[in-house]
Amino acid sequence: MGKNIIEKVWDQHVVYHEDGKPDLLYIDLHLLHEVTSPQAFEGLRLNHRKVRRPDLCFATMDHNVPTKNLPIINDPIAKTQINTLAKNCEEFGVPLADMGHPDQGIVHVIGPQLGLTQPGKTIVCGDSHTSTHGAFGAIAFGIGTSEVEHVLSTQTLWQSKPKTMQIHVKGELGFGVTAKDIILAIIAKFGIDVGTGHIVEFTGDAIHKLSMEERMTICNMSIEAGAKAGLISPDEITVDYIKGRKYAPQGDKFEEAKKYWLSLASDPDATYNKTLVIETSEIEPFVTWGTNPSMGSGVSKTVPYASNYTEESDKQALKKALTYMDLQEGTPLTDIEIQHVFIGSCTNSRLHDLRAAANVIKGKHVHPNVRAIVVPGSHSVKKLAEEEGIDKIFKDAGFEWRESGCSMCLAMNEDVVPAGERCASTSNRNFEGRQGTGARTHLVSPPMAAAAAIAGHFVDVREIMNVPV
Amino acid sequence: MEPINIVKSVVTPLNRKNVDTDQIISKEFLKRIERTGFGQFVFYHWRFDQDGQPIEDFVLNQPKYKGSKILVAHENFGCGSSREHAPWAILDYGFNVVVAPSFADIFHNNCFKNGILPIELKVSEIEELLAKGEQSVLEAEVNLQNQTLTADGKVYHFEINPYYKEMLLNGWDEIALTFKYEDYIKNYEKKRVQFS
Numbered sequence: 086m087g088k089n090i091i092e093k094v095w096d097q098h099v100v101y102h103e104d105g106k107p108d109l110l111y112i113d114l115h116l117l118h119e120v121t122s123p124q125a126f127e128g129l130r131l132n133h134r135k136v137r138r139p140d141l142c143f144a145t146m147d148h149n150v151p152t153k154n155l156p157i158i159n160d161p162i163a164k165t166q167i168n169t170l171a172k173n174c175e176e177f178g179v180p181l182a183d184m185g186h187p188d189q190g191i192v193h194v195i196g197p198q199l200g201l202t203q204p205g206k207t208i209v210c211g212d213s214h215t216s217t218h219g220a221f222g223a224i225a226f227g228i229g230t231s232e233v234e235h236v237l238s239t240q241t242l243w244q245s246k247p248k249t250m251q252i253h254v255k256g257e258l259g260f261g262v263t264a265k266d267i268i269l270a271i272i273a274k275f276g277i278d279v280g281t282g283h284i285v286e287f288t289g290d291a292i293h294k295l296s297m298e299e300r301m302t303i304c305n306m307s308i309e310a311g312a313k314a315g316l317i318s319p320d321e322i323t324v325d326y327i328k329g330r331k332y333a334p335q336g337d338k339f340e341e342a343k344k345y346w347l348s349l350a351s352d353p354d355a356t357y358n359k360t361l362v363i364e365t366s367e368i369e370p371f372v373t374w375g376t377n378p379s380m381g382s383g384v385s386k387t388v389p390y391a392s393n394y395t396e397e398s399d400k401q402a403l404k405k406a407l408t409y410m411d412l413q414e415g416t417p418l419t420d421i422e423i424q425h426v427f428i429g430s431c432t433n434s435r436l437h438d439l440r441a442a443a444n445v446i447k448g449k450h451v452h453p454n455v456r457a458i459v460v461p462g463s464h465s466v467k468k469l470a471e472e473e474g475i476d477k478i479f480k481d482a483g484f485e486w487r488e489s490g491c492s493m494c495l496a497m498n499e500d501v502v503p504a505g506e507r508c509a510s511t512s513n514r515n516f517e518g519r520q521g522t523g524a525r526t527h528l529v530s531p532p533m534a535a536a537a538a539i540a541g542h543f544v545d546v547r548e549i550m551n552v553p554v
Numbered sequence: 555m556e557p558i559n560i561v562k563s564v565v566t567p568l569n570r571k572n573v574d575t576d577q578i579i580s581k582e583f584l585k586r587i588e589r590t591g592f593g594q595f596v597f598y599h600w601r602f603d604q605d606g607q608p609i610e611d612f613v614l615n616q617p618k619y620k621g622s623k624i625l626v627a628h629e630n631f632g633c634g635s636s637r638e639h640a641p642w643a644i645l646d647y648g649f650n651v652v653v654a655p656s657f658a659d660i661f662h663n664n665c666f667k668n669g670i671l672p673i674e675l676k677v678s679e680i681e682e683l684l685a686k687g688e689q690s691v692l693e694a695e696v697n698l699q700n701q702t703l704t705a706d707g708k709v710y711h712f713e714i715n716p717y718y719k720e721m722l723l724n725g726w727d728e729i730a731l732t733f734k735y736e737d738y739i740k741n742y743e744k745k746r747v748q749f750s
């Protein structure tokens with residue numbers, strides 16, 4: 086019987102197995118950032134331990150770096166965290182892309198961009214959106230700080246073997262529908278905890294026709310469906326993306342790697358513990374109206390009615406969410422006015438995303454009631470975008486063009502949405518207070534965010550788009 | 555890590571689904587570089603209004619739940635961000651048992667590393683505990699060795715992976731344990747697939 090990619094990669098990494106115990110799993114790549122690592126390094130120091138394989142670690146600063154007026158950090162505590170990471174990396178010999186370094190950026194943007202992310206690797210980071218790297222056919226998942234310390238000391242983790250799940254996207258994607266809409270539709274349809282205890286493989290033509298950047302958007306949000314990790318079997322598109330990147334294998338080594346990578350794809354007769362199917366005909370540009378990523382609908386719909394739900398707890402959850410969001414049941418999504426637009430985050434801040442948004446705003450201007458910012462995912466994305474003149478399109482339209490970082494995705498730096506105001510955001514979480522205390526977040530794709538910036542409220546981007554994104 | 559076996563206290567009923575780690579510990583409190591001191595901030599925006607005044611009807615602010623060590627909540631507890639500050643805050647506040655029908659994976663793992671016992675019970679059992687906990691003061695006793703939670707004369711049995719049970723009962727440091735597998739790790743590293 087055939088194997089799926091999840092089983093192949095997992096089995097390849099088991100250092101020690103004993104029935105009834107979690108497996109001891111080897112970790113190929115450990116990414117680090119300033120917020121979830123300080124206590125781990127402190128633990129090493131207290132126990133006189135060292136980093137076992139600094140060569141398999143890579144660190145950067147992203148979560149609370151300022152995105153304007155570099156290099157001044159006004160927040161003294163953020164400054165402490167940033168300085169602490171630099172000090173720890175130096176002391177323990179961990180490679181670091183420091184603030185201002187050409188390789189700096191959101192950790193999940195730079196891993197792939199530098200060629201560190203490769204098929205078949207096990208990748209961890211003290212950050213839940215580590216699932217992003219699964220786009221390459223890696224098993225990549227977020228871990229807590231104690232586990233960060235465990236990987237630093239041993240390069241391994243004790244992990245119970247997760248169940249496997251296939252989410253099959255059937256059909257061709259419609260005009261104006263993006264990878265972000267696919268994943269938001271999946272979460273809305275199957276729920277925020279459908280993936281709990283599973284690693285999910287996304288399959289289907291609609292998935293394999295996507296570029297690597299779009300695949301990353303999908304895998305990025307698999308954690309929002311509760312999955313331990315999400316991945317996509319590697320194919321020629323995967324291999325082409327990696328070729329020539331800074332830390333990718335070169336020459337003959339690359340050819341050898343390529344053969345191995347392609348062999349990891351799920352066998353045609355592979356089976357899964359669970360299979361879910363979604364038709365592309367069900368997917369239109371999406372907008373979330375609630376306080377978790379499953380609370381969203383196609384842009385042509387309205388905010389739902391409590392009477393749509395059968396379970397009392399779901400009715401209550403809807404009411405709580407709508408109170409927080411200050412929305413009424415039955416309001417058309419296109420009637421919702423916004424005051425902020427954020428294009429950025431590890432979900433949608435890559436070159437493809439910026440191009441797609443720029444395409445929509447070209448020659449237009451941001452609505453007078455809206456403040457719009459673009460935060461490229463990495464230093465390198467910013468530079469490439471500037472070479473293409475994308476920054477100019479944004480600036481001419483009235484967007485602020487920033488330095489790279491997590492920024493308004495979690496508002497740990499100075500980029501905050503004020504209480505009671507609404508933001509159309511290309512990030513991944515619309516939890517209460519995520520973008521600022523009392524802030525109201527609506528998750529959308531980059532073209533939808535761009536269209537909302539122009540109109541001042543949500544619009545169906547397909548109505549104003551002239552070229553497919 | 556503190557060993558844990560028998561925990562006796564009043565139950566705090568938090569009747570919500572999908573409690574995410576952003577709610578457990580909001581991002582503005584993540585900037586410490588220590589593991590301690592997060593308890594004062596747990597569920598901050600549910601506990602306090604914009605002026606920093608306690609919101610009276612939130613469970614954690616009700617005097618009858620004071621000193622509680624057992625938190626009971628609904629499905630998918632701890633979803634969202636991987637921040638271990640969430641279990642640190644819960645523990646620092648005084649809870650060392652969290653009971654729910656299901657937990658998000660990373661949070662679940664994080665509990666074991668910090669001496670918090672996550673207990674999974676059936677939805678119907680959770681609803682019973684929540685209802686009783688809200689109506690009056692519900693005392694419960696958790697016994698990890700026997701894998702039971704006893705409340706109001708009723709015994710609820712729960713499952714737990716024996717590996718994690720052992721760790722919690724003994725308060726073991728997982729890293730020290732893993733060092734015993736050094737030979738396996740070395741052998742693995744010799745044959746590891748590697749291209750660059």
Ligand code: SF4
Pocket residue numbers: 147148191192193212214430431432490491494495512513
């Ligand atoms: S961009 Fe947002 S989701 Fe991504 S790593 Fe940064 S804070 Fe986390």
